[in-house]
Structure formats: structure tokens, C-alpha cells
Amino acid sequence: MITTIALIACGVTAACAVWRLVVGPTLAGRIAALDVALISLMGAIAIHAAETDERAWLDLLVVIAIIGFTATVAVSRFVEHEAESS
């Protein structure tokens, strides 16, 4: 029961992030929304792994953390160049 509430909370966070992704005026705000969505996904994976006691899921967390960081760094370069082109 506790974990379902926690998973629903992570879902609400992801919904907020998707809303900011859709509405968000600036490109950088959208990237921050992707970050929040990725981290709520990581939280949901950790909660699910804690509930069902499956060790296989935990390696995924490290991968998502590093990929989220790399994506943010890569796209923040586009934010700088976007202003010059437009």
C-alpha cells in the first residue's frame, strides 16, 4: 500500500515534467523537465525494486543517472547556439 502511494507520487511528478515539456517556453526549461522526469523514473525504479526485492533493476539506475547528465550537457550547447541562429 505504501509503495503504491509512492509510485503514484512519482507518476504525478512525471506528469508535471511532461506538462512543462509541452508548455515550456524556453528550450532549457524543457531540458530541466526531462531531468525531473528521468529522476522520478529512477525513484520509481528504486521503489519497485525495494517492493519486489529484485536486484536486476538497480544497475539501470546508474545508467539513467549518467545518460541524463550527458544529455543535459550535450543539449545545453544547443541552447547557446540556438540564440545565434534565431
Next chain:
Amino acid sequence: MSLLPGIIILIGAALNVIAGIGLVRFESPYARFHAAGKASPVAFLVIALGAGLEMGGTAALHLAVAAVGLVLTLPVGVHLLFRAVHRTTPGDHLRVDDLRDAEAKRFG
């Protein structure tokens, strides 16, 4: 799912919702980056603590590695976003902007 880890996980999930609400409600991009760059890693830290208590030895190690990896890298990424936005937008979000004078002096 014993009680104490469950409560810690609930607190982490609540922090996560606060980060999401912060992302939605804040006006200027700089404020939204605080929600994305600081509130959500802390939320994941608390969730990882609860899950680590629940699952025991090696799994807690996996979670610790993921949590340290996230906390070390994500603020750097969001800081780059800060810098990118700061350099491109004219800066109407900020009332006091000391960096702009320093940048103007340095870049000329």
C-alpha cells in the same frame, strides 16, 4: 515492506512531487532549474536511502553508487543550463545581475 523504509520512501516521493510542482509553478527558468537541479536529486537520495534500508547489503551498495553518481553529476549539468540561458537571454528575469558586468568586461 517494513514500516521505517516505507515511511522514508514516502517522504522521498513527497519531495519528488514538490520538485515537480516547483518545476511547474516557478516563472523564470532560473527558478525552475533549482527545482530540477536540487530538489529532485535530494528526493532520489531519500528514496534510495529507504530502498537501501529495505533491501540490505549489495543492493544498498548499488543504490549508493547511483545516488552518488546522480548527486555529483546532475548539478553540473544544470549549471551548464544556467550558463547557457544566462548568456543567451537578455536577462529580464534577474533584478541584480553581477555576472553580466563581469562577462561584459571579460568578453568586451
